[in-house]
Amino acid sequence: MAIKINLDLILVKRRMKSNELANLVGITEQNLSILKRGKAKAIRFTTLDAICKYLECQPGDILEYTNSTEMK
Amino acid sequence: MKNILRVKIISNWIYRTLSIGIAIVPIYYMSYWYFINRIAYPLVTVNTSSPLIAPHELSITIQAAGFISSLLPLTVLIYVLLNLRKIFLFYKEGIVFSFEHVVLFKKTAKLLAIWVFLTVVYEAIKSVLFSLGNPVGERVLSVEFGSEELTVIVVAAFVYVIAWVMDEGRVLADENKMTI
Numbered sequence: 001m002a003i004k005i006n007l008d009l010i011l012v013k014r015r016m017k018s019n020e021l022a023n024l025v026g027i028t029e030q031n032l033s034i035l036k037r038g039k040a041k042a043i044r045f046t047t048l049d050a051i052c053k054y055l056e057c058q059p060g061d062i063l064e065y066t067n068s069t070e071m072k
Numbered sequence: 073m074k075n076i077l078r079v080k081i082i083s084n085w086i087y088r089t090l091s092i093g094i095a096i097v098p099i100y101y102m103s104y105w106y107f108i109n110r111i112a113y114p115l116v117t118v119n120t121s122s123p124l125i126a127p128h129e130l131s132i133t134i135q136a137a138g139f140i141s142s143l144l145p146l147t148v149l150i151y152v153l154l155n156l157r158k159i160f161l162f163y164k165e166g167i168v169f170s171f172e173h174v175v176l177f178k179k180t181a182k183l184l185a186i187w188v189f190l191t192v193v194y195e196a197i198k199s200v201l202f203s204l205g206n207p208v209g210e211r212v213l214s215v216e217f218g219s220e221e222l223t224v225i226v227v228a229a230f231v232y233v234i235a236w237v238m239d240e241g242r243v244l245a246d247e248n249k250m251t252i
Contacts, residue, residue, distance in 0.1 A: 027252060031252045032252075034250065034252060035252045039250065040250055040251065040252045041247055041250040041251060042247070042250070042251040042252075043251070043252050044251065044252065047252050
């Protein structure tokens with residue numbers, strides 16, 4: 001998929017652990033891990049809203065579109 | 073979540089009923105052939121619509137042959153009940169959509185169709201066995217395919233279509249699992 005998830009980067013910048021964010025957002029650690037690894041097929045707006053709220057960031061900070069053909 | 077709870081509770085009861093059925097069905101078939109001479113004459117002709125069968129006692133050989141011929145539809149029927157029980161075992165555990173469900177529904181549909189065919193054959197064999205006591209020239213081979221058999225075939229077709237629906241449900245459930 002061309003959408004890259006930069007959640008790890010933001011978590012380091014905000015000095016927050018994955019399990020802390022998972023608890024705040026109200027999702028399981030396993031689901032957060034699926035999201036971080038780019039294995040998720042979709043993200044709910046409510047989840048994205050909660051992540052941005054607790055990490056004090058914009059959706060664009062977490063989600064990045066990379067066109068792999070252009071990079072080549 | 074209420075629906076899932078309801079599914080689990082009802083499926084538990086159905087699972088237990090099917091478990092009892094799996095035990096009772098072979099006992100019924102065995103008892104039918106074992107006690108056939110000790111019960112009222114009409115039982116010899118039950119499910120065989122031929123009026124030409126003269127009432128008589130069946131020999132042990134014919135009883136054994138009858139029981140052996142009943143093993144064909146009996147085996148398939150037990151397999152159908154086992155498949156259904158497995159489906160309801162999954163429902164009992166709250167697993168509603170899975171690949172195993174699709175496979176089980178398809179298997180059940182095919183087995184129901186096979187069961188209808190074997191039942192027709194079994195009933196035909198029964199008519200021969202029951203009429204062996206008739207005088208020569210009055211023995212009967214009755215092959216019947218009626219509304220009961222057609223109903224089961226239609227149900228088998230419905231179950232096969234349900235398998236396709238379950239497959240779509242499985243795809244949606246898998247996508248939902250990967251939606252954060």
